[in-house]
Amino acid sequence: MSNYSIKIPDIGEGITEVELVEWFVNEGDRVHEDQQVASVMTEKVSVDITSPVSGTVATLGGKAGDVLAVGADLILIRLETGGSDNVAASQSKPESQSSSASQSQSTATESATEKSEVSQRITDSTPAGEKTVATKAATDPEPVKMDKAPTAKPDSMPISTAPVAALASTPHQRLLQKVQASPAVRKRAADLSIDLNQLANQLGKTHLHHADLDQHLQGGSSTVRSAGGVQSIPVIGVRRQIAKKMQESAQTIPHFSYVEAIDVTEVEQWRKQLNAQWAESRGRLTLLPFLVRALCLALTWHPAINSRYNAEQNTLEQYEDVHVAIATQTDQGLMVPVLENAQQLSLWRMADQIRELAEHARQGTGSLTAKSTITLSSLGAMGGIVVTPIINAPEVAIIGVNRQVQQPVVIEGEIQIRTMMNLSSSFDHRFVDGLHAAEFIQDVRRILESPQLYLMT
Template identity: 35%
Template sequence: MKEDFILPDIGEGIVECELVEWLVEEGDIVVEDQPVADVQTDKALVQIPAKHAGRVLKRYVEQGDIAKVHAPLFALEIEDESTPSQPEKKTEPKPENQGASPATASAKAGYEEDFILPDIGEGIVECELVEWLVEEGDTVTEDQPVADVQTDKALVQIPAKHAGRVVKRYVEQGEIARVHSPLFRLALSDYEDHTPTAPAVAQPKAPEAVTQTRQSISSTDENRRKVLATPAVRRIAREHEIELGKVPASGKNGRVLKEDMLRFMGELEDEPGSKRKPTETAKPKAATAHKGDVDIIPVKGMRAAMARQMTHSAQTIPHFTYSEEIDVTELTRLRRSLNQRLESQGVKLTVMSLFIKSLSVALKRHPIVNSHMSDAGDEIHQFADHNIGMAVDSPMGLLVPNIKGVQNLSLLELAEEIKRLTESGRSGRLSPDDLKGGTITVSNIGSIGGTVTTPIVNAPEVAIVGIGRLQRLPRPNKKDELEIRDIIQVSWSGDHRVLDGGTIARFCNDWKALLEQPNDMVLWMV
């Protein structure tokens, strides 16, 4: 039995993705849950598994093209039923098309229709129209992409609901389009053809219609989809009128990364004869810089999402801060000793793994710190699992993936998970689950620089700690003799609706004792 594999939901608010790599060829046999393709969203690289076992008959989307959620990705001949007669019985009768065609034709014929911008993500009420893919007067087919719009989460492509001719565009490029409002006006094909009879409507078969639509889409976007790049990178290229094919790519399989684009733009600005001409969205970027010029940087995408989250946290959470100095001399010695023993296994413990594991041990004594405050502010949700988030500086901006169930992980397991999340974050491969469900956050700002910080609590969490850089400083020992010790400063921010100064002080004292006497940590890890 032949069946089309429909691309499922791969993340909240995501309606399309780029097909990075096919893991199977046409004609290959696959088993259930076998990975068949890698797709790239604006947030992560996602692996798509086969729903059933069978043989791959046809791949509908080529590598580098855009695949749409809830659209066919490939055709599969399922192993259970291989007789050719059964598919014919299922595909030939189309009661929906045959029964509804006269009514549909009569309903559609003879009028124009406004295209209403549909829901494009949970909680999204407006978006920016980045680019029109059709002009007024153009003829479009059903499901043909007509516009690219940018939300705070992703670049979304809007398809036509019906075939017809574009009469009027209500929103101009660069303007804000509102969900559930008219986007453009369409003269339906049934009206222009003057053939609203039942045979004319029922004549094309469903599989042929899908094939024709797919061909028209791929031919329309052929030049724009050659180079591997995320929608965010493509948006930058459009804004600055840069051909992606000219940008030197450093990513896997020739993928153009955001750093490649920014590096290339810098080189272009240095060229005196640059051919780039500013578009509406790139007007603030003058071709030749003069003293006093101002660059206007739109706040969009991940930066906009982070800005809203931090503004919400700062405005709704009554923050208080608490700082402490911690001597980690014994901790660094323990880490060196453990790494010498683990060297033969190819495993390396980082200081971050010891910070996070000791934090989890301290949370067992002070579970209130591992909490969320409800949106209404009338409930505290205290969690048994320690899902400890860590800030990662990624090409898409600041991300905070979290390590699930730290209290159940060994130091080696924790080190491996930290390594995975760090590498995935920097390469844009974090899954949506990696970013959800955090209960407390650690920001190791000291890996870049600085000693003291005032971090903003990541709502609905109630506490965050910033770790400063390690310093070699003189400190008195028990004999009042000066010694050079390894010192860090830690800076806490807390939600004063849930925590108070005494709670954070006691919690930090226990954490400090574990870091300064790391051998005692073993007693609590059993």
């Protein structure tokens, strides 16, 4: 019986290695042509790998979280009877194994080139500091097809004669096919710190329900926690990319933060008036579009802050258009979908696109190629009084929005109760001086405190 090795494909853009995020098959599973077998991730994209042949999974070439080189063996498929004639023929001639193996490798690679396709999918987004998970609101991209499988290296092991042990020596993790569960079940499991993959393995099923969680809680299955109540959770996929980008940004960028109190009484009153008149026909406005509009206007006066640093060329790329990354919390972590050309949008169009961006980020769909020039991070009522946000590299500034509070303020000698809100911002001190940062935030404050003077056009 012949074996067929699926290798890590060349995804392009100079990618030399990928992270193995998830297996969709186990050893011993039967797979058919074009079936998804694994998901891998680069810094820019998540890719589902499909099998170009039908057969039985002999060996998995790694476990979730492993980093594999392009061209490395990913999975070994034991071909069904009547599979690739060229591969089978090479095994039927042991006396000329070397020459047959070489021919088999070439033929099998050509076969993979004709059959293999990689469907590119979007994972959903990014944290502040995670450019690679930015999404775009305008469209929900179709899967991207790759026409060719990677070509095997001449000195690699011949596919037709590669023993199962060649891959078996690599550590691997036995997983069931992708666990299916409703959003409610997934949320409940997350709240209870229950690992659905482990629970599915223990129960021997791929579709989990609330009853399965109840059974586990009642002691009907072995615990998914380690001894002592400590879980060992692999840092893989989106979370690994978030961690990497956060660490790089914090370690390589000399941050300095600037906090200013903003009187948002007037802009909040104006927002409520607009909603009272237009909410039913045009949708409700939150404060976020007003903040984005204020940033866009202030950046026209301070264009150096609307920039990205190109470390390879050691240049500061200054943009005319404003592309605002909106920090969005998702089940996978903090994503930063990008509101492109924000300066061209009306308040309502901006609000619509922000909602679409957030939805795409939470669903894991959208474009990963959008480039932002500044990030806006708001936790709403959970925003606290002061934060020190980490810059979303390679940008040079991030604006953190704190919660609103009612405070007594002295205005022209009289005490008034006003709605106050802090802006906590961080800047890259290599390119933004303290004075310039202060002037920029003071202009944002001036715009927000006189909204109908600056924001109506």
